[in-house]
Amino acid sequence: MRVRRGGIGTAAAVACGTLLLAACGPGDDDGSGPTPARIADAPAVIPVPHGAGSDVPDDFNGDGHRDLVLDDLVKEDSHADDAGIGVVYGGPHGLTPGARQLLTPGKRAARTGGRLPAVFDAEEGCDLDGDGFTDLIVSTDPPYDGQGRPPVPLQVLFGSPAGLSGRAVELTVPARARFGNDWPDQPVCGDFDGDGHKDLVLHASGGRLSYLRGPFSRTGAPRTAGAPLAAPGEVPAGPAADVDGDGADDLVVRATEGAGTAAVVLGGPAGPARTGTRLPSGVDVALGRFGRGRALDAAVGGTAETSLRYDLPAPATRAALPVSGSMPAAADFDGDGRDELVSSGSRLRVLRAGTAGLSKKGAVTVAPPGPGAARVLTAGDFDGDGRADLVVRTQLGGTKDTVAVYRGSAKHLLDGRPAVTFSTSAFLAM
Numbered sequence: 001m002r003v004r005r006g007g008i009g010t011a012a013a014v015a016c017g018t019l020l021l022a023a024c025g026p027g028d029d030d031g032s033g034p035t036p037a038r039i040a041d042a043p044a045v046i047p048v049p050h051g052a053g054s055d056v057p058d059d060f061n062g063d064g065h066r067d068l069v070l071d072d073l074v075k076e077d078s079h080a081d082d083a084g085i086g087v088v089y090g091g092p093h094g095l096t097p098g099a100r101q102l103l104t105p106g107k108r109a110a111r112t113g114g115r116l117p118a119v120f121d122a123e124e125g126c127d128l129d130g131d132g133f134t135d136l137i138v139s140t141d142p143p144y145d146g147q148g149r150p151p152v153p154l155q156v157l158f159g160s161p162a163g164l165s166g167r168a169v170e171l172t173v174p175a176r177a178r179f180g181n182d183w184p185d186q187p188v189c190g191d192f193d194g195d196g197h198k199d200l201v202l203h204a205s206g207g208r209l210s211y212l213r214g215p216f217s218r219t220g221a222p223r224t225a226g227a228p229l230a231a232p233g234e235v236p237a238g239p240a241a242d243v244d245g246d247g248a249d250d251l252v253v254r255a256t257e258g259a260g261t262a263a264v265v266l267g268g269p270a271g272p273a274r275t276g277t278r279l280p281s282g283v284d285v286a287l288g289r290f291g292r293g294r295a296l297d298a299a300v301g302g303t304a305e306t307s308l309r310y311d312l313p314a315p316a317t318r319a320a321l322p323v324s325g326s327m328p329a330a331a332d333f334d335g336d337g338r339d340e341l342v343s344s345g346s347r348l349r350v351l352r353a354g355t356a357g358l359s360k361k362g363a364v365t366v367a368p369p370g371p372g373a374a375r376v377l378t379a380g381d382f383d384g385d386g387r388a389d390l391v392v393r394t395q396l397g398g399t400k401d402t403v404a405v406y407r408g409s410a411k412h413l414l415d416g417r418p419a420v421t422f423s424t425s426a427f428l429a430m
Contacts, residue, residue, distance in 0.1 A: 042426035043098040048089050050161040053132020057380065058125050060159040062133040065090030066382045067163075068391060069122045069136065073424040075398050085122050085138065086427045087164060094383035095405055097422040101163055102430040105140070110155050110168045112142035123154070124238065126189035126198045128216040133159030137187050137200075138168060149175075150183050154202075156220050169220040173202065173210060177225035180205030182234075190240025190249030192267035197223070201236045201251060201272055204228045209236060209253070211271045232263040232275045241287045242267075243276075243296040243312040250276070250313070252285045252298075259283050264298065264313055276313035288330030288339030292317060292357035299341050299358065301327040306343065310357060321358060323351065331379035331388035333408040340413060342376055348392065350413055364413045369421060370394035370402030383407060383419075390414055401425070 051063030058066050070086040084104035088095050105120040117140035124137045135158045142151040155168035173184045182205035192199045197214040200222070204210045209231045212222035233255040240249040248267030255261050262285055264276040279285060282300035290297040293311035300307040306323045309315040329342040338353035348366040351358050368374050377391040387408030395401040404418035 042429060043422070045100065045430065046096070046098040048099050048101060048163045049091065051133075052161065055132070058134055059090075060087065060125075060134045060136065061089060061163040062159065062161060063090075065092065065384065066380050067134075068095055068378070068382070069125065070377070070393075070403070070424055070427075071122050072395075073427050074395070074401050076428060077399060082119065083424075083427060084120055085136075086424055088422075089163060090382055092384070094389070094407070095420050097420065097426060100426065100430070102427045103136075103138075103157065103164060108157060108164075108166075108168055109138075109140060110170050112140070112151060112170065115143055117141050123185075124187045124189050124200075127159070128156060128189075128198055128200075128214055129158065129218060130197055130215045131159075133161070135159050136164055137171065137189075139185060149178065149181050152184055154185060154187060156216070158218060169218070171200075172219070172221040173212065174222075174225045176227060177210045177212060178204060179208045179210070179228040184210055186236055188236040188238040188240055188251050190238070190251060190267070190272075192240070192249050192251070192272045193269055194246065194248035194267065199271070201240075203234055203236060205234055207231055207234055209234065209265075209272065213271070229271060229273050231265055231272075232278065233261075237262070237285065239287075240267075241296055243287060245295060252279070252287070254285075259303075262300070266313055277309060277315055279309065280307045282307065284326035284328060286327035286330040286341060287312075288341065288353075289332075289337070290330075290341065290358045291338040291353040291355055297357075299327050299330065301325050301343065306341075306358075308358060317357075319357060321351070321360060323349065323360065328376040329379040329390070331390070331408075333379075333388050333390065333413045334410050335385075335387040335408065336410075342379065342390065344374075344376055348374055348376065350390070352413065362413075366390070366392060366406065366414065368392040368394050368402065368404050369418060370396075370400075370404070372396030372400065377403070381408075389419070399425075 051061045053062040054064040068088045073083040087101040089099040119141040128135045144150045154171040157164045157168045186203040188201045200212040202210040208228035233253040235254040237252040240251045243250045263278045265272045266274040266276045282302045284301045286299045298309040306321045308319040310317040330339045341351045343349045350364040352362045372394045390406045405420040406414040407419045
């Protein structure tokens with residue numbers, strides 16, 4: 001899981017080979033005034049189902065169904081404090097908005113220097129301790145006087161049969177694994193040494209990465225951690241994936257924050273220590289199996305086009321599509337074994353994958369319900385049908401939003417109507 005910050009569907013209309021998923025908003029208010037958030041049509045809270053553990057991604061209660069993490073929840077008014085982190089739990093038919101949980105720093109964060117943090121943002125999720133329940137890594141704002149190395153801002157909430165439970169613990173980053181005086185943050189989960197346990201890679205500084213080997217203890221300590229690894233950048237980006245099929249996860253490392261060059265760093269017995277393919281400059285990078293070769297491919301979104309590199313880690317084919325913007329997700333929406341690419345710019349488009357690779361032909365345009373800017377939250381199989389679903393959020397200011405889940409479809413890539421819609425204002429009542 002890679003957390004991305006941050007209704008009322010009409011019938012689908014097909015025109016020029018493109019499926020238009022249009023929808024009307026819940027109202028005409030443009031949100032320009034200090035309109036308070038309203039808990040409208042929020043489903044009643046139901047107990048979180050209990051599970052026995054699973055290997056499904058983002059499954060905090062281990063019941064075999066994927067769950068959704070939500071940051072930047074809407075507030076009662078634009079000047080209110082951060083509402084916390086919301087979790088919506090999954091079920092046999094997908095996300096169940098009634099089975100929800102609110103995580104606030106006052107009730108869930110660990111104290112640092114005797115003080116509770118004010119910031120509590122979801123960063124990454126994976127099963128750090130190997131017990132079959134996904135754990136959540138959050139970032140906080142520990143006290144720091146600007147002298148020497150800053151404290152570790154990351155904490156871990158552990159999954160359990162009842163979901164994320166108890167107070168978080170501070171993530172331990174040994175001094176030997178750090179470099180320079182930057183914050184050790186921007187975690188990426190993956191099995192980077194191929195031993196079957198989830199590890200963490202963090203930002204260090206000076207072209208280095210901190211590498212923490214799992215499994216992790218319930219106190220937040222890694223099994224081991226060595227000296228920082230040299231890398232072609234210092235900004236790790238997820239999600240991790242095994243691009244070369246050697247059994248160890250690989251990741252993308254960016255030279256700097258934001259747009260710029262990046263490279264695929266390959267995992268192995270020593271961890272993510274080998275620089276593979278260098279990628280062109282761009283806004284975002286997505287890894288997926290786009291259909292042209294046997295290995296994973298990369299799509300790099302740019303201001304003018306999308307650059308494609310097929311068959312990593314040594315691309316045999318390079319191509320480009322006249323589609324600009326960021327590439328927030330790649331997933332198999334139609335269940336054919338190839339990953340489609342979601343492009344985010346002035347609108348959301350899903351580019352179809354075929355035997356010749358990605359193409360604009362038959363692309364799906366998604367116009368989510370609700371007013372405001374649209375953002376892809378994640379893509380994954382929430383209903384267990386073997387096809388990925390797309391989760392999109394539209395937000396107007398800090399007090400109005402709509403989360404919509406579009407189910408994957410063998411015929412259309414995505415269903416024309418959202419299967420689930422809700423507002424994060426539902427968490428205000430908890």
